[in-house]
Amino acid sequence: MVAQIAQLRILDEITVTRELDLVSELFHRINRVIPENQHLLTIPPETTVREAVTLLRKHGFSQVPVVAGGEVLGVFSYRAFSQKAAAASLQDWTQQKCAPGDLSVDEFLERFEFARVTDEMRQVFDAMDRDNGVLIGSPEQLQGILTPMDFLRYLYKVASPFVMVSEIELALRALIRLAVSEEELTQCTARSLSCLYEPNKLPSALEQMTFDNYQALISHGDNWMKFEPILGGTRTRTSAKLKQICGLRNDLFHFKRELTLQDHETLNDHRSWLLLKVKQADVRRRTGGQV
Numbered sequence: 001m002v003a004q005i006a007q008l009r010i011l012d013e014i015t016v017t018r019e020l021d022l023v024s025e026l027f028h029r030i031n032r033v034i035p036e037n038q039h040l041l042t043i044p045p046e047t048t049v050r051e052a053v054t055l056l057r058k059h060g061f062s063q064v065p066v067v068a069g070g071e072v073l074g075v076f077s078y079r080a081f082s083q084k085a086a087a088a089s090l091q092d093w094t095q096q097k098c099a100p101g102d103l104s105v106d107e108f109l110e111r112f113e114f115a116r117v118t119d120e121m122r123q124v125f126d127a128m129d130r131d132n133g134v135l136i137g138s139p140e141q142l143q144g145i146l147t148p149m150d151f152l153r154y155l156y157k158v159a160s161p162f163v164m165v166s167e168i169e170l171a172l173r174a175l176i177r178l179a180v181s182e183e184e185l186t187q188c189t190a191r192s193l194s195c196l197y198e199p200n201k202l203p204s205a206l207e208q209m210t211f212d213n214y215q216a217l218i219s220h221g222d223n224w225m226k227f228e229p230i231l232g233g234t235r236t237r238t239s240a241k242l243k244q245i246c247g248l249r250n251d252l253f254h255f256k257r258e259l260t261l262q263d264h265e266t267l268n269d270h271r272s273w274l275l276l277k278v279k280q281a282d283v284r285r286r287t288g289g290q291v
Contacts, residue, residue, distance in 0.1 A: 027120070028120070029117065029118055029120060029121070030115055030136060031118065033121065033146060033151060033154045034117070034144045034150070038144055038145075039059070040065075040143075040144055041055065041059055041064050041065075042065045042072075042142070043055065043064055043065075043067070043105065044066070044068060045066050045073055045106035046106070047076075047104060048101065048103065049076075049100060049103050049104070049105055050101035052064065052076050052105050053078075053081075056078070062077060062133075062147070063075050063076065063078070063079075063080075063112075063132070063147075065135065065142060066106060066109055067142065070140060071139050072135065072139045072140075072142050074109030074111055075110055075111070075135070076105040076108055076109060077133075079110070080108045080109065084107070084108050085108075088100075110131070112127070112131050112133055112134060113135070114134070114135045114136070114137065115127075115135070115136055115146075116136075121151070124146070128146070128147075128148055133145055133146065133147050133148075134146045160264065161252050161259050161263070161267060162252065164267045164271045165245075165249050165267065167271055167274075168267070168270060168271050168274055171274040171275065171277075171278050172214055172242075172274060173206045173207075173214075174278060175227075175231065175277055176214065176218070176227070178230055178285070179226050179227045179229070179231075184226060185206075186204065188220070188226065189202060189203065191220055191223060192213075192216045192217045192219075192223055193209075193213055193217065196216070215239060215243060215246055218238065218239070219238065219239035219242065230277060230281055232277070244266065245267070245270050248263055248267055251263075
């Protein structure tokens with residue numbers, strides 16, 4: 001019976017671990033924000049301020065946990081040091097007969113809150129705003145430290161593909177409008193999209209079209225002559241770029257997979273290409289066709 005209970009406990013632990021792993025994959029928890037290559041720097045309390053500042057400069061950090069006997073005592077930071085040092089008068093330093101850099105860091109500690117790797121990001125926003133950092137783990141088992149820049153980098157990584165796709169789509173709409181009049185757009189739409197829609201359901205505005213529709217509209221052989229002056233290059237090359245954007249857009253919006261670094265670079269390249277075309281079109285508009 002005891003053996004069965006022990007076995008059940010092991011199975012329960014495995015189940016809980018699997019559930020936590022699944023939650024971490026599906027939801028944005030703290031463990032997804034911690035930099036994969038984070039080097040956890042700690043110092044003992046007897047470290048001098050001068051030594052600590054040298055380490056912070058070397059590693060590009062603004063704070064460092066102070067640990068003794070495997071337990072976190074607090075955090076030494078530029079902020080904690082400057083606040084306490086600035087509060088002391090010249091007379092105070094003269095009486096102590098030492099420079100601020102000669103003191104040990106345990107005189108300049110501040111308390112950071114601890115968070116678990118399974119906590120949701122929003123749970124540490126207030127602490128992050130107040131302290132400029134959050135410790136991950138517990139005082140007895142420090143696993144990492146999070147800073148506002150870690151959050152910014154993570155959120156930028158998550159949000160930047162959506163922002164780029166938005167800019168790409170809006171830029172493409174603007175270029176289509178510059179290339180054809182409303183009447184010409186209706187004609188181009190009929191030529192390229194009539195095989196995809198019932199006659200009474202053919203989209204009449206760009207906002208009603210999908211990105212696939214934009215690609216078909218521009219790439220159609222009888223329509224290309226309208227778009228070539230704006231987009232340049234060849235019809236085949238332009239069509240290939242739009243198809244690539246469309247594929248990445250579908251993967252992104254339907255959460256089929258996580259975009260790779262190469263995917264990010266591809267989206268950025270296509271965004272830059274369309275940005276250039278918008279700038280060139282704007283110059284033509286302002287100069288009466290002279291580039």
